[in-house]
Amino acid sequence: MDSQGLDKLRAEIAGSRSKDMPCITVCGGTGCHAYGCLKVAQAFRDEVRKRGLEDKVSVRQTGCHGFCERGPIVVLQPKGIFYQRLQLADVCEVVDKTVLGDELIERLLYSDEATGKKIAAEHDVPFYKKQKRLILGGNGFIDPTDLADYLALDGYKALQKVLSGMSPEAVIAEVSASGLRGRGGAGFPTGRKWEICRSIACGLKYVVCNADEGDPGAYMDRSLLEGNPHSVLEGMIIGAYAIGARSGFVYVRNEYPLAVENVTKAVEACRKQGLLGKGILGSKLDFDVKIFKGAGAFVSGEETSLMASIEGRRASPRQKPPFPAQSGLWGKTTNINNVETWANVPWIVRNGAPAYAAIGTGDSKGTKIFALVGKINNTGLVEVPMGMKLREIIYDIGGGLKGGKKFKAVQTGGPSGGCIPAEMLDLPIDYASLAQAGSMMGSGGMIVMDEETCMVDVAKYFLHFTQEESCGKCVPCRIGTRQMAEILTRITRGEGSEGDIEKLSAIAKTVKAGSLCGLGQTAPNPVLTTLRYFRHEYDAHLKEGRCPALVCKAFVTFGIDQVKCIGCGLCLKACPVKAVTGQLKKPHAIEQAACIKCGACFEVCPPKVRAVTKETGKTVPERVQP
Template structure:
C-alpha cells in the first residue's frame, strides 16, 4: 500500500473515495481472492497464498492477475478457498499443490478444475459459483458480504467499496441528534446479547451533561461458540471503525476504547492497523476533515475473563482494575469510564451503523420482524454439515438455518437440540425448530439471542453433559462478588456432576430448580442472573434424559464416562491391531487377524480405540 496522505476536507475525502471506486471498476485483470482469517490460516491458507504467488510467477502472470488476501468469508467448512473473478469460480479446500493447476489451467486456459469444486450436501450437485451453494441461498449478507471484497489491511480497498462515505454524509449534513433519530427509527438493537435499542442508548449518553464522554466498542466476545465479532474485526475493521466514529459524533465523545480479547491476535492486529491508517488519513484525531469534531481511539486488550463482557466489569478492566461488575444504576450512560458518561456498543452493532446511515432507517427496518430489525450473524457450529458464519434476516426459523443453510446433521444422525445464546442461553429441542428467530421469541422459548452462538447437538450429545459444561464454565468465570452466583454455580455443578456419575437422587431435580431460582434472583449482573438457563432449559425439554441418569444409571447418548463401557464386537473386529496400538493403558490385547479383547479393569474410557477403529467394531454401552 502506498503511504497514506492526510485528507483535510470532507470534499477531498469524497473525491478520494470516488477515485478508488473508479479504480476498482476499471480493474480488468482476473482477481484471485484467498480467504485468510484465523480459521483459514489454521487450515493452511498462508501456505496456499505463498505457493499461489510462486505458481503465478512461474507462469509469468504477475502483471496479468491480481491476488487479493481477505478475511473470513463465513463458509469455514470450505477453507481455504479461492474465488476467481470475473468468472466467479469458487474453489474450496485448496491445498498448496493445487495452485500450479489453478495458474496453468484455470487462469491461462480458462478450464475448470472439477476436483476443487464444492459438492453441495443438500442438492448433491457440484457447484461452480459461491452464490449457487445452498449455504448462501437463504442468507442476507449485508455485513459479512463485504469481507470477500476487501483486503482488510488496506484502507484504500475499503474506500473502493464506498467505505467512509457514511462518515462524510454524517459530518457534512447531519447534526448529532439527527443521527440518533435515524438509529431510533431504524429499530437497530444491540447485538451483544441484551438487545437494547441503540438509538436510545446513544441518546442517554448524548443528553448526559458532562465535559467529557467516552464511547467503547465491546469486542470481548466471550461466549464460547460465537466468533462473528472476530470475523468482522479481522475481515472488515474499517467498517467497525466508521461505525464507532459516527457513534462518537452522535453521543459527543472525543475519546474511545476498543476492548478486545487477547485470544484474537489477528483481530487485534487488523484493528490496530486500521486505527493507525485512519489516523494517518485524518479520519481520527483533531479537527477531523476540517470540522470541529475531535476523536481518537485506543485499544485495550482483555486478559481472559468472561465477565468483562458485562459493561460495568468491562469499564473496570479498561481502568486497569479487577473486572468485577457493580450495581446499576447509575448506568454507564450517566457514570461510566472514570465516572464520565460512556456509551458501549458491540462490534456487530457498530458495523451496522454505516449501512443504516447510507441506506436509511426505512431500508433497515424493512428487514426482520416487528420487534427485531435487520440481520443477525450466527455462528453455526457443532454437529452440522455446513459450519460457518451465517447472516440471516431476523424472523427466519431455526429449521431454515439448520437444515436449509446448514445442510443438516452429518452422518445421518438425528437432530437433538440447538444451543443458542452461549452460557446465558439455553437448549431448544426439535419441537421448537419452527420458531422464528427474534429477541422475544427466543426468550419465550427459554433461551436467548445472546451474541449469536448456535451450537447444533445430535443424538450422540448428552444434555446432562452439556449442562455440566456450561456450569463448569460459569463457576470458573464467576467473579465471586455475589455469593449467590459464586456458590450457586458451584453447587449446581456439583449436583449435575453427581447425576452424570450415577450418584444422583430424584430429589436433586427439585433442589436444582430451587438453587437455579436463587442464583437468578440474588445475583448482581447478567452472568449470575442467567447462569441457571442452561440447567433450566435442559430440564424443561430433556427431563427424561436426566431421569435416565438418576433412575436407571444410564447415559442414553453414551457420553458420561462413569455410566458407559467400551466393548469390542467380535463379529466386526478384523484383528487389525489399530486399537491395540493407540490404547494408552494397554487394555486391549490380541493378535493380527484375531478378535481383540478389551480388559475392562484397565480401561480408562479415553475413547482412543473408538476413534481409531474403521470397522465400527467398538461400541459404547
C-alpha cells in the same frame, strides 16, 4: 482531508482498478489461517510475479468469508468462482487454468451434498444462498489492512453523509427508526441508548466498542474486526458524533492477535487520512480511538467490568444502575456497543432506516450473524435476516448434521443461553422468541448437537465454564455456579442422589434472581433449559442408571459380541489397559473390572464387523484397583 478530498480519493481508487481485472482473493480469516492460507496467498503472489502478471492480476488477502469448514477459501473475482480446500499444490493449476484460461477445476469446486452437483459461483453455494450478508459481505472483498479497499466499497460514505448536514439528533432518529438492537446479547435498542447518552450533559463522553467476545464457539466479532475493521470504526465515529463523544476505546481481547493488529492498522490509516483526530473530514468533529487490549477474562465483556478494566482495575462488574450512560468510564457518560452493532451503523445510515427496518421481524430488525458450530456439516459464520427459522439455518445453510445423525438440540447464546430441542426447530430466530424459549440471542453462538450429545453433560460443560469465569464477587454466582457444576458432575458420574434435580433448580433460581451482573443472571440458563426440555435425560441418569447418549462414562459399558467377533486382535492391541483378552481368530472379551471406558476398542473394530458394543443401563461392576 475534507469530504471532497475523500470523494476524490475514492474516484482515484475506482479509476485505478478495472472492474474486469482478475483478482484472486484468499480468505485471511483465523479459520483459514489455521488451514495455511498465508502460504497459499504468498504462493499466488509468487506465481503472479513469476509470470510477470502483476499488472494484469491482483492477489488480495481478505477477511473471513465465513465458510470456515471449507478453508482455505479462494474466490476468483470478478466472476466469483469459489474454490474450497485449496492447497499449495493447486496454486499453479488455478493460475494456469482459471485465471489465465477459462477452465474450472472440478475437484476444487463445492459439490452440493444433496444433488452432488458442482457449484462454481460463490453466491450459488447453498451455504451463502440463503444468507443476507449486509455486514459480513464486505469481508470477502476487502483487504482489512488497506483503507482503499474499504473506500472502494462506499466505505466512509455514511460518515460523509452524517457530516454533510445531518444533526446528531437526526442520526439518532435514523438509528432508532431502523430498529437496531444491541448485538452483544441483551438487545437494548441502540438508538435509545444513544439518545440517553446524548441527553446527559457531560463535558466528556466516551464511546466504547466491546470486542471482548468470549462465548465458546462464537467468533463473529473477531471476524469483523479482523476482516473489516473500518466498518466498525465508521460506526463508532458516527456514534461519537451522535452522542457528542470525543474519545473512544476498542476493548479487544488480547487472544485475538490478528484483530488487534488489523484494527490498530485501521486506526492508524484513519488518522493519516483525517478520518480520526481533530476536525474529521474538515468538520468540527474531533474524535480519536484507542485500542485497549483485554486481559483475558470472560467477564471483561460485561460492560461495567470492561470499564473497570480500561480504568486499570480488576475486571469485576458492579451493580447497575448507574448505567454507563449515567456513570461510565471515570464517572463520565459512556456508550458501549458491541462490534457487530457498530458495524451495522454505516449500512443503516447509507441505505436509510426504512431499508433496514424492512428486514427482520416485528421487534427484531436487520440481520444477525451467527457462529454455526458443533455437529454440523457447514461450520462457519452465517448472516441471516432476523426471523429466519432455526430449521433453515441448520439444514439449508448449515447443510444438516454431520454423518446424517439425528438433530437433538441447538445451544444459542453461549454459556448464558439455553438449549433448544428438535420440537422447536421452526422457532423464528429473534430476540423475543429466543427469550421465550428460555434461551437468548447472546452474541450469536449456535452450537448444534446431535443424538450423541448428552444434555446433562452439556449443562455440566457450560456450568464449569461459568464457574471458572465468574469474577467471584457476588455470592450467588461464585458459589451457586460451583454448586450446580458439582451436582451436575455428580449426576454424570453416576453419583447423583434423589433430590438433586430439586436442588439444582432451587440454586438455579437463586442465582438467576440474585446475581449481580448478566453473567450470573444467565448462568443457570443451560441448566434451566435442559431441565425444561430434556428432563427425561436427567431422570435416565438418576433413576435408570443410563446415559441415553452414551456419553457419560459411568453409565457406559463396552462389550464384545461373541458371535460377530472375528478375533482380528485390533481391539486387543488398541486397549491401553489390557482389558481385552482373547486369542487370534477367536472371539475376544472385555474384562469389565479393568476397563477404563476409553472407547479405543469401539473405535478400531472394523465397520464391517462391529463386534464391539457400547451400551448403557447395564450394571457396572466395580473397577478392581490393582
